[in-house]
Amino acid sequence: MTIPTGRHAVAADTAKADGVYEWLSARLSLYLRRAPETIDPTVPLAEYGMDSVAALSLCGDLEEEFGLDVEPTLLWDFPTVTSLVRHLTAVLPDAPADAVPVRDPR
Template identity: 55%
Template structure:
């Protein structure tokens, strides 16, 4: 489990935590599903919610756009739940912030 108290500062000076990323992702996925955010479980694979393989690729573009991050296009395939994806984004943010 990722420690949700870890914070990362990006170039845009925004502070992200696993929790804030999770909230962001839940909101996105909820829109895909036309459900309210509280009906989305962060531990359920996105594919179970009907996110097809190509649409999952486009999620990567959304993440890049909002967080100024460069990711593998298959990131949502390799980290198939919101929980896993949030942890991965956090890790990438800290790596890329550290490298900058």
């Protein structure tokens, strides 16, 4: 197993975060019935109308898409897109940098 170091590790983490951000933005836009670009990643999702039913559905989507075991409180523990992307990026296994789309998660 090769562990990326230095600049390559940052690029891999950024690419992974970008892919998670893209996927999450698309999913949230469906649940919130908003265009992805209208969702400020620093605003709590509850302010956009994210309710418990949608939050549980998103948890199920995360489990299915990424193979994670997700607690139902995930969106309350990480209430913004930014905090959720950081958390997911930290818990997801590394993937090849070219396997995810690129977008700034800030």
